[in-house]
Amino acid sequence: MIAAGLVAVVAIVWSITAFAGQGGSVSAQSNSPLPATSRAPSPSPTPTPTPTPTFNKTANSIDDSNSIWVVVNKLRPLNPQDYRPADLIDVPVPYVYAPQLRQVAATAVVAMFAKFKAETGLAMQSQSAYRSFDTQTSVYQGWVSSLGQKGADLTSARPGHSEHQTGLAIDVNALPGSPCTLEPCFADTPQAQWMAANAYTFGFIVRYPSDKTPITGYESEPYHMRYVGIELATEMHTTGITTLEEFFGLPAAPDYAR
Numbered sequence: 611m612i613a614a615g616l617v618a619v620v621a622i623v624w625s626i627t628a629f630a631g632q633g634g635s636v637s638a639q640s641n642s643p644l645p646a647t648s649r650a651p652s653p654s655p656t657p658t659p660t661p662t663p664t665f666n667k668t669a670n671s672i673d674d675s676n677s678i679w680v681v682v683n684k685l686r687p688l689n690p691q692d693y694r695p696a697d698l699i700d701v702p703v704p705y706v707y708a709p710q711l712r713q714v715a716a717t718a719v720v721a722m723f724a725k726f727k728a729e730t731g732l733a734m735q736s737q738s739a740y741r742s743f744d745t746q747t748s749v750y751q752g753w754v755s756s757l758g759q760k761g762a763d764l765t766s767a768r769p770g771h772s773e774h775q776t777g778l779a780i781d782v783n784a785l786p787g788s789p790c791t792l793e794p795c796f797a798d799t800p801q802a803q804w805m806a807a808n809a810y811t812f813g814f815i816v817r818y819p820s821d822k823t824p825i826t827g828y829e830s831e832p833y834h835m836r837y838v839g840i841e842l843a844t845e846m847h848t849t850g851i852t853t854l855e856e857f858f859g860l861p862a863a864p865d866y867a868r
């Protein structure tokens with residue numbers, strides 16, 4: 611019985627090998643000739659997978675204000691605090707306040723807005739992009755006046771601590787403007803949903819996810835897009851790590867040190 615079984619197995623294996631050698635697809639359940647459609651040339655054999663190179667987390671600085679990976683939060687101010695990027699340019703997209711960004715981020719925004727329009731027939735505009743130290747000072751003071759310092763700190767960065775001062779961040783709005791402009795409910799707009807799914811392919815991340823306030827120190831900002839480059843944005847998308855703090859193993863920054 612065992613010998614007969616072995617012979618049967620060997621016969622099946624032989625026939626599988628024989629069919630495979632003819633380039634046909636193979637069914638182990640049947641010895642009958644393959645249907646004609648199955649004899650079409652099969653795709654090339656899957657090559658042996660090469661090990662995925664480990665993502666190099668030190669390829670760019672997270673400390674240098676000029677780095678596209680710079681991590682700025684309530685515990686990591688820009689250095690110097692009145693940093694101003696050297697390569698700011700006007701961004702040729704519709705806007706509420708005329709936007710400037712660093713060259714590389716500006717190019718990416720133009721491409722992202724164009725792709726969104728091509729895919730959906732809808733439009734986006736820039737609400738706010740680069741803000742200088744001085745501008746951020748007045749923005750923050752405005753929030754302090756209306757919300758008090760504690761409320762302001764949940765909504766707006768203190769000067770020297772804002773991603774908008776890097777020239778790599780943009781608050782995106784719908785065009786025409788959404789009732790949820792700069793609000794968490796912007797997440798429900800087609801613009802935000804498209805960006806959440808696609809912005810990484812242009813090098814942007816949603817910097818302040820709704821479930822990460824204890825880490826980023828900010829409430830959900832589905833409109834605040836931060837340019838980090840396609841390589842890092844894709845790696846974060848692939849790994850599902852949504853904050854720069856977690857990705858780089860940095861301390862959570864729920865609040866200022868003082």
Ligand SMILES: [Zn+2]
Binds near residue numbers: 835
């Ligand atoms: Zn913002």
